Amino acid sequence: MKKLLLTFFLLATTLGFSQTLLSPSEFLGYELGSEFTRHHEVVEYYKYLAENASDRVKLVEYGKTNERRPLIMAYVSTSENIAALESIRSEHLKNTTGEGSPTKAIVWLSYNVHGNESVSTEASMQTIFELLTSKSNYLTNTLVIMDPCINPDGRDRYVNWYNQFKNSPNNIDPNSKEHHEGWLNGRSNHYMFDLNRDWAWLTQLESRQRIKVFNQWLPHVHVDFHEQGVNTPYYFAPAAEPFHEVVTDFQLDFQITIGKNHAKYFDANGWFYFTKEVFDLLYPSYGDTYPTYNGGIGMTYEQGGSGRAGLGVKTFIGDTLTLHDRIAHHLTTGLSTIEVASKNIEKLNKEFKKFYTEKNFKYQSYVMNGDPDKIEALAELLTSHEIKYGWAKEGLVKGLLYNSGKISTLRTSPKSLVVSTNQAKGTLAQVLLEPSTKLSDSLTYDITAWSLPFAYGLETVASQTLVDFDPPAIGIAQPVMETKYPKDTYAFISDWSSMKDARFLAELMKENIRVRYAKNPFRVDGKKFDRGSLIITKGDNKNHKDFVGTISRVAMNHKTSITPANTGFVEKGNDFGSSYVPMIKDSKIAMLSGEPTSTLQFGEIWHFFEQQLHYPISILDTEYYDQVDLSEYDVLILPNGWYSKFFNESKLRELKEFVENGGKLIAMEGAIKGINGEHGFGIKEKIINKDSTETLLPYEEAEREEIKNAITGAIFRTNVDPTHPLAYGYGDQYFSLKLSDDAFENLETGTVAYLENDTTPISGFAGSEAKKKIANTMVFGVEEVGKGQVVYMVDNPLFRGFWENGKLFFVNALFMVE
Template structure:
């Protein structure tokens, strides 16, 4: 979770770090361990102790050690993902009655993901009953208090331990392996016995195998005779993009509700299957730190319950007990918040788990050196995570009844609150964008939310709705997830906000780590109505069908052309498949009326004469695959709008798309952009390292996308590279910049954009440095506190960064870049990059933010930041020679969550080359 800290003020973190950094590990760790139980272990095999992780422990020799299977003891090597699963399978082979392995996903690079259920033979035998019991407790509409009491009495506690969601947070996986071994092999240990008797432990040793493999490969490629603890040693400093992310460079610890990645989809489905009482996500943080576990820091998501927070504290307190006993330093309630629902320690809370994050200071290799000169080994880090893992399993066993009762109560109160609260029915009307509504309903269903679809027209809150509308009733166990994902706002604690406003006024950074706005209907741009009355239960509403509709071809067989209406993601996929299939396709720049029917701007045109004989068959195949419908036309006569043979229906050629890759791009942003184009819109892109963008090879590309960056494009490209890029644009290239890349193009030295970034507009009034030359400035009177504060403000500074909100923008419907795009869209507004609007002589503002009062769609935004963003550009286009620059001032592919921006992005990437004058 390292980078979450960047959002937090350094001061606050350093303070937490300092307190514990000075504490050293208590010497004689092994002597402080409880003495092993004397009378145990004599019966089966020779007890061995090949490490000191649980000093004095005696182990069953029938259970294979890591040394026997992998050739090294825990902590001696950084285990690869394939070896991790090999070892888990070896444990299962040795103790098949106490371990069950479940494969749950395959990564993009083809690596298997699996978790193990571990417990006593008796508990593993009745795993099916455990699952059924948890599902019964999770639905109090079917399980009354008496039935629940019986289940609470009989069901073992369950804990889900997830390791290495960030691939370079290495000690977690080896701790997982040792935890599994210890649970199976420890003899006569009272803690293990307690866990066997009363708990089932789920261990997911590698949540992100592709990222971990990347780290391990890099580490092994740079390791020499002896490991180095140096902070600048090559083995401990990863090259771009690091092993943190998965193949598409997603931070999987932000993907729990978006579920765009196979690793997240498989994991969330598995977790919802078992509904474990405790879910822990194990991480690593900065090398200088110590150990962190929940309770989490403010701000907390308002939909977490008190019972749940108490359960979290129970887990934390037991960890503290062990850490105190062993003299391991730790901290709680700092840095890691619980507001955003996409983390591994928040999303499981919304089915009722006590969910927590653990963070171990990262050795980032086999040896680590702190800045204060102290050090620790990989084995130390593995040991800490192992102890926390065993402690957690112990809590699941010892406190199982309280945890089960809290879980049942969580689900029960969710239903009753859903019955009482004003937001009783969420409705997604059946309108033109049924595809987006379907996708949203499917995403909700996947997370355990019951969605229904109207089979007939109905009314709700006095409004009429057509059949095909999807509805979500709040009175269900998933109520709190429904509210956090669908409501426009999940408000932070008022006192917390007040404190942040106070800090901001003093120029201190706000203590919010991630985005504050994520509402799914806003991000997907899906219409939603909320009614304060419950809809009657009737045959009108049937469970949502998760099978997507297949598109078909309709109209005369002797067709002269076929149309696919533009405006939803299925149509975009239709276009990309058609282009990849080599079909001849045109697109209308504005709306057309043909007979009775109007087709939206952007509609795709396939002319029979321009294509091969099997056109209809091929269109039918693409329609079935993508879900988009095709309309056959007997005649190409257009009653209103552009004719097929005119200039306003340009041909779309399959563009060659390059995407800037490697430093200085931000791997998260480069990865998300690549993912959205390749896996959402189904079109391949070629990643090109920034250092090579000035090469001749760029000529074979029609489009170049510059994603958001952490470093500077100008230093990476140099003067000659920049000039080559400018020439490429003038010769007809389409250059698309996103977020920080737009900064570079708008810099006067680059001069590929005429817009400029703004300083904060609200400062000034007080004469201060810079306004007058010379040693003296005009004197001023500071008459009150406010004036005094004002006088400390810099005369010129960047606008205060927005804390990741969703904001509304208006689209220019007259421009082909706006074709098929809804008139109002929402985008993430992150950071403080605010640009001047483009002037008419230089280009067009394709999308601009709306007025300050209507701007905010989801999250928390500073008032003056909203005022300054108002009416400023989100997307502009500017022509240069035969080519053009399309600039996004904010990232439309953020975490692959902004489905509502698909069409705008597709227009820029696929349609723009048809409007450039590149010689082909």
């Protein structure tokens, strides 16, 4: 009888909550799926639930976007679990050391990482409502963490655009304006970065704030909700090949378990879907792979629709895909995921513990030498991922030397960075630091190489033994004190080897400090300085009110070591008054935006100036480019894009005049094709004629055959001319991340970084024909045209903001090349 009364009480309580809580449609005042909900309205609904079901919903604001929109996260479970939230988290994390005995499953649902894949935020509202009402039984031993919108800036950009341009009522004709976003689309964040490729690199504000919370929980299951083409059925797990070799059998098997549960519901509704295709588990910076490499079951779910779909669109088979349909599909897979997790709690906790306690990696330690600033930058990234590291002792370490790909030894010192895989985050460390990734399939969804030692330009050895190291010092960091220099100091000298040095220069220029640089190595007061070293003389800045104080303050801001010199008379090299010690021009820099430029590379450059270099840049849109007087600018940057129709003969003539009169043009990737040719500049594309006698292939083999011509994000060793201003701060080698088989012949003079005949990638995949095509071609170069220069960047040194070692090439192009 008592059991019956208790059951009745629980049922009545649940029904009571169901009756008192407003559904999304009731709260918003319109049927969910009949309109797109703006971010502030979504936030208000989550706040409403947190206030009216406060025992079962805990809402936190974990950050803000660049446009100051709140980033929120909701913890959803039973009242008992919400009350014990911290103990649940603590016990779960103990499992990473094999000491915990957790009894709950943790499921994290991430919505709308791509802003114009807008349905998932709508679905999130219905999902949380169902969890609090009809599906509350899933929560008995399960904690659900919901991020309703990872990318509010991009999503509101799309929603506002759609609301402005949609027909009334909406029109399903795919040719109508409402199905064609403009260049500045809603997919990316404020800086046009793809947040779904930033989980590992953490270049973006949203990613850095989110990862702090993610590392506090390390969920058993993580779902990243997406949309794809209008005519494509729903995709859910299991994922496609290739899988990274660290992915466990259980992680793959559990994806199948979840997929079969989804299929049960989709079959019952007659909905189409596919699995095991397209979306692989390799590149580590996705919302499915990053959680996987942290022990979870990471999955991507893809609904047909995206920015083309609007409230409804006609598909190629004549059906109508509506926002209601899209919500229903994401709602179903979200709830199905939680259902499966709630039924497999013991298995999830057991396998999570095994992931963290059973490790058998080939390489036990990664040891890195290099520029201290680059070491520091990598250490900061490792800290953000809670990957432990330390400092080596004096000695030698034997292992695979990255630069040569051979077994060798590396001399270590207390400045050598050491990362061991014998730690909780050992799997993630292995994936991010390993010299090359094993590919089970060459057809991949993204780049196939990303090794951070190459990305940061560090000399590295991977050792099969544990290397002893001292942990970083723990405690309160001592404040950096401003150094007082004598007022009569003749000049100050700073090294030029990293982005920290570049930021130091940028701030000096904004402070109206005039700076020179050395074209040749020199020695003064017994200390040697390399090409590119910054020289700041009192004579150049005699009208600056507080020259010495400003230098000292700026150096302190950037923790930059500067060397005072009492004379401009050097012991070796060129004196400070020589023509080989020219002034760095305070350049006015502009960049082209809009069609036909790539939004992603535009964003990479924009973000680089504003958030990394901290130097002003003017954005010139192609809509009014013809009205701009280019002579007002010193540098014009052309991002990657498709310029063949944009740069007609007239525009190319004007561009040439700009350069001939002393301007500097920086052309990146596809932009190079847009300015070469009969009326363009002197660079020549390398073309390899295909053999007309090639055997015809069956249709099913065509895709495999085509990858012979592809380079899917592979790392190549290039030779560098370190005497050229474009290469100041570099040695005679640079490891470049190449994203395509675009190839250009070496310039007669001015080739700075180039590939020779052996084009075997150090890491990643390159097709056989692509390797032939890029042999003996230029990567970076400078062409002198009249009084100005054209800087060619065939590879993108700013790719996704994480290829740290390439960024100084770009800064050199801005300030050193003259």
